Amino acid sequence: MAYFSPFPPICLFHLNFIFQLLGPVFCATVYLKKQYGENEFSIESWGKTNCSLNGIDIAALGIGRPCEEWPDLATIFCDGKILEAVNYWGERMLFMRVSKHFVDRPLLKDAKKVIDEFKTLFDVTEWNKFVVSEMSEAQVDKLAKFVQQNFGMADGALTEHVPEDWVESPQKFKEIKDEKLRKWATELNKMWKELSKKMPKDMDNNGNQRHSLIYLSNPFFVSGGRFREFRYWDSYWMARGLIASGMTKSVKNMCRNFAEMVNRFGFVPAGGRIYYNKRSQPPFLTFLVYDYFAATGDIEFLKEIMPTLEKELNFWQTNRSIQIKVNGKTKTFYQYRADTKLPRPEVFCQDVELVKEIADPMEKAKIWHEIASASESGWDFSSRWIRKNETDTEKPWKLKNLMTTKIVPVDLNALICGNFEKMAHMYLQIGNKVKSREYHAKYQLFLEDFKSLFYKKEHGIWYDFNFESGTPNEAYYGSAAVPLFTRCYDTIDLSAAVRMFDRMGHFDNDKKLISPFGVSTSQINSSQQWDFPNIFPSTQLMLIEGLRKSGTKRMKDKVKELAQNWVSANFKLFNSKNCGAKVWEKITANEGLPGRGGEYNAQINVGTAIGVLLDTFVTYGGELTLGKIDGSNCEQKDFEIEPRKFPNEVSEYRSKQLAAAQKKVDTINKSQKYWKAVIYEPFALLTDAELKKLDGVFPPIYGPQNQQLKTLETLNIETQYSNDNDLPRQFDARKKWPDCADIISTITDQGLCGCCWAVASASTLTDRICIARLKKGQKTSHYGGSYISAQFTCEFTPGSDGCKGGWPSMAWKFFHKETVSGTNYEMYDGCRPWTIDPIFAGTFFERLPILTMEYLFVGPEASWKTKRPNCKKECRIGWHQTVENEMVDTPTVIGHECWIGWHFGNEQKMMREIMVNGSITASYAVYDDFQITMAADINQIYVRSPNSRKEENGHSVKIIGWGEEKRGNEMVKYWLIVNSRGKGWGMNGLFKMRRGVNEVDIEGDVCFGTPAI
Template sequence: MAADTLTPADRYQELFVAVQDGEVFEDSKHFVDCVPRDDPEQILRAYRRERNREGFDLATFVGEHFDEPKPAHSGFRPHASDDLARHLDRLWEPLTHRASPKVMGSLIDVPTAYPVPGGRFRELYYWDTYFSMLGLAASGRTGHVRDAVTAIASLVDRYGHMPNGNRTYYLSRSQPPMLACMVQLAEAAGAVDPRDLLHALRREHSYWTDGADALRPGEAHRMSVAMPDGAVLQRYWDDRDSPREESYREDVATAAASDRPVHEVYRDLRAGAASGWDFSSRWNDVPDDLATIATTRIVPVDLNALLVVLERQIARLSAADGDDESAAIFTTAAQDRCEAIDRWLWDDDRGVYLDRDIRSGELRASLTGACVVPLFAGCASDEQARRTESAVRDALLRDGGMGTTEHATGDQWDQPNGWAPLQWMAIEGFRRHDLPLGDEIASRWIATVRSVFEREHRLIEKYEIDGDDGIGGGGEYELQDGFGWTNGVTAALLAGWRPPHL
């Protein structure tokens, strides 16, 4: 049977709400990943017939009509004799999956195999995939690199953007736009002719800049925001304003704690998920109060720096394809965006990149790990990089790597957690400018990962970098093992593998 085209909430309606509100499963994501055993419409009709009957038990009904998902690498067993490098090498196959059009449910089919993060994250995620690809390339798995970027491009071609992940409930948003980085990495690994992916890159750019040409200063439409001088920058966004289906109970509770209209809170929570930083004091008006989240009001520095990479790659590949007009257009677009980042997202007094609040017109006060992305993306000057290094060293550097924000809130993208993707972008960003902090962060991060591995023989999605334990925490769900982007970054660092600068 073909995969479902509706999200679980749209498909199962009051059954979906009953399962989530009734806490049939501890994790809200569990039900939306379940696979129905029968036609979904028949299941919904059966629920409507039976729910008011005496003795009806919801959990029993769900168990009779759905197959529960397993952790992404549930069959993997570590070998006690393996060192870190060997353990990483053995993880790639268990964390490589393939969707199937014969499987019903929320999973969206793609034409190739793809890497998954691990644990409850059983699907293809957008920005996670780039960091997994680093390890795949470092280990010589050229075919896996080609498959991964092909899977992402296929979804961009199908939907006009890469969803947060290949699930129907993720279709209304994207994640940090890493496809251009993936194309460059895959090209360096000898896995693809990058011109074959130019169409997907251009479609992605159209998605992120939708409506930009019609905006007047101070206006916004979807991802696009016109600054007071008319320059257009982008923000994170989700086209829906309902609770995230994979975090339904959590979002309902957060909105109930806010004094704003619930649909505004839901949109900002969804946009926070689109950022990949779900969640963080970075998006909150009150650092430790998620109910004050204001993601759609914030112009983020990391997103716009990554869009410079996208525009430069389109320009380069258009020139290689003989399209000089498009090459000139996108070269100018990248230059204009870099200049706008300098005007609107660089704080010359503090010497650091910050996000900007649309409503207040002011830069957000808190320094975050996103400040390194312009260095990684190649849109910072040497002087800006040097000053950023000083700011990161003073405010974010920890014994175990680079911290995420200046606040400890209980949200997972805050202190004391460190995350592999931010370490990699910091390492490569500082190295790009021949600054020593890149090598320092690499050394500290590898020591953190190795310490936890030698004690517990596993790799995890996030690490505590401010203490002796090393085990990350916080957030909406239990810490997950696996773990794709930790594996990729660690493998690349151990092997000394580096793609060319973006």
């Protein structure tokens, strides 16, 4: 479910996606139906699902095990009963059936100990006799506890890393002439810091017993999104962007890491996890080294790595070759053919579910082999690999009919061809003419073979070859551009690119393949992600660069057009209100929106898209422009992504956070006598960064930073008390004005939003309007129109940065001009009610959003299902009048006063003002002890505890009275304060703070005003 933030800078909305308040059971079912409903992967209920192997003996099938190098880890992460059990009974251990989140979790103990504990727990003597589907309810409870006690958090396994060669303004960006485009490039360049990682601190190359990660000696880049590891061919597209960013050291690290993989396994695994070690991906290592050398001229490194490049190429020649007769002659070609016939661990449930109706284990294994082989291609999945069922008019492209190993793919063979050509060139660069001639001969020979099988002269295009039928697959796929990209054609034939592009037009009768947003990956709409209408960065780059290499003017002009269209489409999404500030892994050719289809949801800020965009910017920087391009009309609810944290991880997170909070509470209670700290769980579960979102008063507005009195407008304050001695010891505005008591007592909850300054100011003015009406003998009203809208104040106060912060003084100045009505989240009434969900939302799992997103919305008009909040000056749907009439009817202020920066001397003036006119707004410095809470005891008085840490921003509250209480021999004066953190905080949302000593600067930043009644 998708929810949206109302108050980014200048009120620009953006997306946050989340597993939300409906609870894990319903949400997971909805998610799965949404994600897999159009495929055969549908899972109709939340609970156990049919992803048990039902006692299949893997050894008896004669199928080689994956992860052979890590036998203990394999039992957990690759093919064992633990993996099977967690997936089968996943409602307690897997969020939304996402198998990958389990196999990416680190172990808290060595693998052998975890396995022994599992065997003891379930009395397992022989693995093949332990049938997962027959586990009792009590055993499932034990399994859930076992997972909690033995597995860490997937997202916390890797170490953050800022690349040493990252700079904010890369030199090559100067080649980008368009200022708007250059600014966007700078934004994308920052994302490299988010994707750069290092191995966990507890992991080295001397033996891995706790991680599914494959050890890498050097820093590396994860692909992003659900991929918390390097991905082989993704890395090449990232490297193109890294070179554009001037980060050649990072690219060299990438080359070294892949060389380690080749020297260890003989090839580069598909990704940096042990469960990928039986499949590779398109062989781009030679291209990666070639591009690095072209950018740096690092001849010594080239000499060092050439033997490794040969070793990888030998792997493909030995393990992925196939003999095909062409024109009566047997020739060697290459295909994707993974070395595993088992379910992929990262999508275990889907793979097992897919073949549940097939009884023969060997037939299941055949389909799993086809799936893994398609995954090795990087095109997982596409109609390229599927035998179409002509009798099924609704879903003719089912994965059960995969035939990957019957296809000889044009792109893989073009890459092998390119490997030969680049090896010849690089050997020549290091002075090895013998090797150079050897590879040049291989290139020339394979060039002819390649043409004979894949190129259809009368069509002017390359097709995949189906050796089962003995015919080419005469449909357009983005793979047809790879021969142009790798120069696997007669380069003196300058019209080759023109003929291919013209043939693309033949396939594009409905004008959807070549669109204003780019060129679709295929012409077939199969519901798989590597088909129409999706456009992937990799295929787009290979097509554009392949056409550019042709050298013809027509193609050069067409390349500029294609590059401009694709860049513009991505910028529109990046700049859109609903899908903005994100780079999507794929976009659609028919709408220019985030891509759809496939076995997982849309991924954002992935390295492939970032890399290809930056490479395109620099390559065509003098010719591209963003001009007046605005954001697209992206409907965010259609493009969910997976949440960051999940129930199994959050449960452990909760325990750790509460334990840490308890230590903090104990320290505070030992250090002072004025109040008793207790754990307020919603706050205890927040990270420091999330807690900071609650404090939205920008400095310098309190404390010693500003000693100058800044009076914006001085009032003639009514003073019926001639001196300070006339002021009572105790005062409560609710008691003096009982007809306004319920309004004064209203406890708001600002949610995870730093608009405390707007909430406190609007609440204070609401109180004062009620009191002013009483003074004039008018009747008070308690309907929605009587409340000043905090949300409108937060949205439209000049200088407001929305939920990131603002100034109460500016809010009171704004009240001179404009106010509209609007209640808190509970009433949801008035013109512009508060739409941000409270911090405290019920049970623990209902509070999961606190851990995963910035803002949540409630109320019928704020819901993602109907109308989203926006920055237009208009009332909510259903309100009885327009916003223009609201501004006339809702009282403004005729004068206000703010004291900013005084340390002392304001106490009595504040007291007199409260007694005469009602509540006042006060702001103060926040210290980390305040983020716990006080016991729900009226005798608690907040005093900053020793050694507490000051936070960056301050907090605004409403003061409604004062008093004093004895603490031992000391009489302690206090302010009575209404907070904006919900009724669960402090004394039902209220608290007391020491008075008269400018405690945490509360007497140095005060605002109030006179309503125009």
